[in-house]
Amino acid sequence: MFVELGHFCLILALFVTVVQSTVPIIGAARRHLGWMAVGRTCALAAFLLIGCAMAALMHAYIVSDFSVINVIENSHTDKPLLYKISGVWGNHEGSMLLWVFMLSLCAAAVAVFSANLPPALRARVLAVQGMIGVGFLLFILFTSNPFLRAATPPANGHGLNPVLQDPGLAFHPPFLYLGYVGFSVAFAFAVAALIEGKVDAAWARWVRPWTLASWCALTIGIAMGSWWAYYTLGWGGWWFWDPVENASFMPWLVGTALIHSSIVVEKRDTLKSWTILLAIITFSLSLVGTFLVRSGVLTSVHAFATDPARGTFILLLLLAAIGGSLTLYAVRAPSLQGGGLFAPVSREGALVLNNLLLSCGCATVFLGTLYPLFLDAMNGPKLSVGFPFFNRTFVPLMVPMIIALGIGPMLAWKRGDLLGAMQRxxxxxxxxxxxxxxxxxxxxxxxxxxxxxxxxxxxxxxxxxxxxxxxxxxxxxxxxxxxxxxxxxxxxxxxxxxxxxxxxxxxxxxxxxxxxREAIEVVPLGGRLQVASYTLELQSVDPVTGPNYRAERATIRITKGSEEITIVHPERRFFTLQQQTTSETSIRTNFLADLYVALGEADAAGKWTIRAYYKPLVPWxxxxxxxxxxxxxxxxxxxxxxxxxxxxxxxxxxxxxxxxx
Amino acid sequence: MRRLLYLAPVGLFLVLAGYFAFSLRPGYDPHTLPSAMIDKEAPVFELARLAGNGTIGREALKGHPVVVNFFASWCVPCRVEHPLLMRLAQREHIPLIGIAYKDKPADSARLLAQFGDPYRDVGMDRDGRTGLDFGVYGVPETYVIDATGHIRKRFVGPLSAEAVDHELLPLLRTLGGS
Amino acid sequence: MRPLILLFLLLASPVGAVEPAERLADPALESRARGISAELRCLVCQNESIDESHADLAHDIRVLVRERLLAGDSDTAATGAVVARYGDFVLLRPPMKPATWPLWFGPLALLIVGAGCSLLWLRHRPQAAPAPLDDAERKALETLLREDM
Structure with a gap:
């Protein structure tokens, strides 16, 4: 019953967002206050409805309702409760629902916290957010419905991918999505400003908190993902320049540029059309990321069940959202006149440099991510673009960035004194x-x-x-x-x-x-290995039974000189249902360096492969x-x-x- | 001029969207890779025969066009293409050379006993080294080799009836085989 | 969007990378082998290097690279042996050739164009640009905003 209710709420939310995306914007054009006010009501209603849909799906997961296809495919009764809940967004359909839920959360937040906005601007902002909501609700309902029932419910489900059975799944996607989707507010403000043809200090001041909030969420989301990779992978890698990672990093780069350029708009009334463009691009990159990950056009370690129909649908959404907003930009932006003269060496100048370098950085990541696709489309050779490329192109761009970052805040507005700043x-x-x-x-x-x-x-x-x-x-x-x-x-x-x-x-x-420093050795029980100044002694490996896995749990004593530092217990977990092994690494940190220990396989002679790494400053x-x-x-x-x-x-x-x- | 500058973002986006649409075209799979070995001579190899009687080497591929098929008993997609291989061998009389990739001889033999043996000869690539030299990155893979021992085409994954009728057989015909 | 970002679906068992048994006795050779492996893509797992991947094929290629080095090959020759089998696709650092010029020089070209545009914009902004808002203008702005309400 809850499932049908959730499904119904989602459909109802679609109709509500259709109203949200039309009535207020017409109201704004006709200066009809009542019509404009509809936006606020609709945004709140859509938030409640999508929240109910989310709750219904979560309920289905918690009670293991195996009449729902999505639950069958991604859950199992033996799964711990935490992963039943977070497993809701551990799959394509559920994560899209989370995406739309975050979108409606942002729209509701705008509705609640924007009492100070001119009603016309607020109506337009909410309408634009409504349009994005309509697009994605249609996408969910037509191509990725999580509420579909199975004809014959099985006794149990297929379970969640063991790699996802980690607390990281509970926090990483929600923060990440909040970040992505939060930029839709800046996007909506930009489009609304283009419709009105007015961008001023007040506009910048309204947009900035929203941009900042989503930037914070995105920063946390990306960092959590990278930390998750770090402690799960078993060898301490934390960033791979994988297309999917890049898809989250690009909005972060442009979003960072946006935060800085909107300061210039606010304080100095210039860089207006550029800031509007950044606001559009930031959210567009979030959308492009969605497309890349879910359409299957790029190969990535972060696999999703892909489907060309979904790809086509998202591409149409991209065309409407990005194509539409950029066309509006081409028509309206030329009339946005900036003021605020300043010398190249000034705070504004430094912020322009910041924008230039961040945008180039983003373009580099974009090029590296998509160039193989372009080349392939032109019948060129198949290429891989990996970390060596980004180390040679992106990293050098960030060197002047860091240098300038030290100087910029020392410069005065309008005209700065570079020599003086350097002396200070x-x-x-x-x-x-x-x-x-x-x-x-x-x-x-x-x-x-x-x-x-x-x-x-x-x-x-x-x-x-x-x-x-x-x-x-x-x-x-x-x-x-x-x-x-x-x-x-x-x-x-x-x-x-x-x-x-x-x-x-x-x-x-x-x-x-x-x-x-790394040490990879095959060690018998009681054997030792040395990494940096630490000695690791493998004392025992014991079988452990978890809720839905069996594990081998090592006891490793770490000493430095004659002093015992700690005892760690890295594990290898074998998930019987999926026939898959995962690694639980042990990380001992003193916030200056990590000692990272992973347990590998045992050989025929009962010796264990131990991987130990000493990683200075990594926690930083x-x-x-x-x-x-x-x-x-x-x-x-x-x-x-x-x-x-x-x-x-x-x-x-x-x-x-x-x-x- | 200034106007053009403002049109640039939407223009660039449309180009991008074009590429995206292109990569969504039906039948396009970004995961398949072209072989680097096309038009190169097949690598040297020396594999024990499954039948147990001596070894099979590169020389066995020369003289007339052959099809080399990498398979394994542990590979599920191999069973999908097996009926097609049987058809190629029995109806089209295509000379098929099987290479059992990282497989135990007993398992390979059982597979061929159970589903039929389409191969003229089977070599055992126990350590996968010959597969590596051919540029195999997953079984099944099928190579078409011409009379001079040069690799002319590779099929990744299980063969489909369509690929056999529209690509493999016409290619063998032009190579003057069977 | 990436959820599940860090969804290493293709890594069947995550403790990956070089196995002790594969390593060469000569530390100098071994460190060269590690360097080469780090820049070779594992074909089965797509976006990992063979040094990080525990896939069977990655293991085979790691062994191949080490054999070549033991046989006295240079780094380029050892890499070349893998490229001969699998093509440029295995190189995580795309080779420099006309088809990749836009990739390699694009970022620099963009920086130069971007810097040029910024400088032009700084120089040629409308000279009669209005001064920043003074208090009176701010008030006027406020009044306008209020009228909108």
Whole structure:
């Protein structure tokens, strides 16, 4: 019964979003307030309806309702509850439902938190989001319906892919989708602005929190995915430049550019049509990613059951959404006049450079991901584009990016003093030189790229701190005075500092991976192996029975010198239902380095293959990403986004609070 | 000029969409790879016969066009194409050479006893080395080799009746076989 | 969108990569072999290198590469032996040839064009651009916005 109810809710949601995508936009054109207000009601109703559909599917999974094809194919009664719940989006149909649910969540959030928007703008934004909702609801209902029943329910289901039976599945897709879909708000704002033909500081101020929120979610989502790969794969890889990873990384790159360019629109009233274009492209890349993953045109390790009909349907959606918005852009954007003159060396100039490098970076990833497809379509040779390509093209683009990232915030708006900024950054130069020397000494001349990377990280970290101390006047005035300054500084400024510092931490983590040590040995029980300065002793391997797997669980004692560090228990799990083996690695971290241990197969003589890795600074990759997202969240909490709102609502003509920073 | 600049994004997107549409065309599978060995001489190999009587080598492929089929008893798709191979051998009289890829002789023999033996000769590629030299990346794979011992075509995965009628047999005819 | 992103469906057993038994005794040769393997794509698992993959075919190719190196082949020759069998597709670093020029030089060309456009735009913006909003204008803007409501 719940399943039919869910199905019905989904169909009803389609009709509601059809209304949401038409009535408000007509209302806005005719300046009819009642019609415009329909958008808000519809967005909330669609959210509730899709939420009910989601709950119904989840219920079917929890009670193992094997009359539903989707549940049969992806669940099993023996599966732990966590994976019954997260398994809802562990398949194509369910993940599309999650996608649409996130979309309706964003639309509902816009409906609730946009009381300060001019009604016409709000109506148009909600209508555009409604249109996207209509497209994807149609897609689900016609090609990927999770509520279809089976004629003869089997006694049990096929189970969930063992690799997905990991807590990572509970959090990674929801964050990722929230990120992807969150950019639909910026997209909707851009399209609405194009319809109105008006982009100004107020527009930028409205869009920014939404962009920031989705950027934070996407950052967390990507980082979680990469961490998941890191601890599951058994050899510590965390990024593969796989097409599906690239599909999530491209919106992140352009989204980052968008956050920065919208600052220029807000503060200096220029870069308008460019910012609109970025807003359109960011969400378009999310859509293109959906297409690439679910149509089967690209080969990837992240396989989905693909189907040409789905591919064709999504392609039509792309044509409507991206083609439509870009056509509107071509017609309307030329009339968006920018103001705000500035010299090339200025804060604006630095932000333009940021946009240039991030866009080129994104284009590089795009080219690397899709060039094999183009070549194939032109009857060219079959090619592979893997990490060596991206290391040689994308990474060099990010070097000037990191350098400029240290200097940019030091430059004044309109006209900056490059030499002065460099002088104030002497600390950063010293830090970079020291880091390079230390890295060179410690690794006795290790890989040159790693040394450059660590120097860049030190440069950026020191530059960010230098800028922050200068801003709050630390060391220049009494501590209480600078504390007061720090408190009165807009949260957005602290957020920027944190996010940029997170980037420095991330760069350090990435660069240091060149110093990894590895030991892969066949070890008998009681045998030892050595990695870096640690000794691992394989004490025992015991059979363990899990809810739906059998496992071999090793007990490995780790010592350093004569001191015992810890005992770890890596496992090999064998899932009887799927006849598939997964690896549970053990990671011992002190936040400066990871000791990573994976258990391999046993040979005929009862010896076990042990893989042990010592990975300095690797945890910083994810710590850095979390700091970045935290910076975004701090910036999001800035009073300006809300104060401006309340004032305008109450006083009507209140002056916008002076732009901070 | 300025207008053109604003048209560029939608133009680029349409080109992209064209490529996407192209790669969705029916019958196109991005997962199949062309062989790098086309028009090259078949690699040297020396495999024990399944029958147990001596070895089979590259020389066995020369003199007239042959079809080399990599199979294994553990490979499920191989059973799908098996009836077609039987038809090729019995009705079309195509000389088929079987290479059992990473298979135990007893298992291969049982497979051929159960479903029929379409091969003129079967070599045992126990360690998969000959498969590697041919550029095999998954069984079944089928190679058409001309009279001079050069590889002319490869089929990846189980043969289909369509591929046999429209590609394999016409190619053998032009090569002057059977 | 990638859900299931990190859905390593094709990795039947995830503890992968080089097996101790495959390794060469000579550390210098072995490290060359690792370097070569890292840049060769595993055909069965599509987007993994053979150094990372535990697929049977990846194992065979790793052994092939090591045999070539033991036989005294250069890195290029050892890679060439694999390319001869499987084509350019196995190279994770696409070879530099006319068909891949757009790929290899595209990013740089884009950067140059992009930088050129940015500079042109900086130089040739309408000189009579309005000054940034002063307080009065801000007020006016607010009033306009209010009228919209």
């Amino acid at each position: 950054l002497w600390v950063a130069f010293v830090a970079a030189a020291l880091a390079a020397l230390i890295a060179y000494y410690v690794t006795t001349g290790g890989p040159v790229f790693a040394i450059i990377g660590l120097a860049l990280a030190a440069w950026l970290g020191a530059a960010v701190i230098a800028e922050w101390t200068e801003r709050i006047g630390l060391f220049r005035m009494p501590l209480t005075a600078s504390l007061r300054r720090a408190i009165h500084l807009p949260r957005a400024a602290h957020g920027m500092t944190a996010a940029h510092f997170g980037m420095a931490v991330f760069v350090a983590g990435v660069s240091a991976s060149a110093f990894d 990759i994810w710590i850095g990403a979390v700091i970045m997202a935290f910076g975004g969240a701090v910036s999001l909490s800035d009073r300006r986004w809300r104060v401006g709102v309340a004032q305008r609502r109450r006083l009507g003509s209140a002056v916008l609070p002076a732009a901070g920073e």
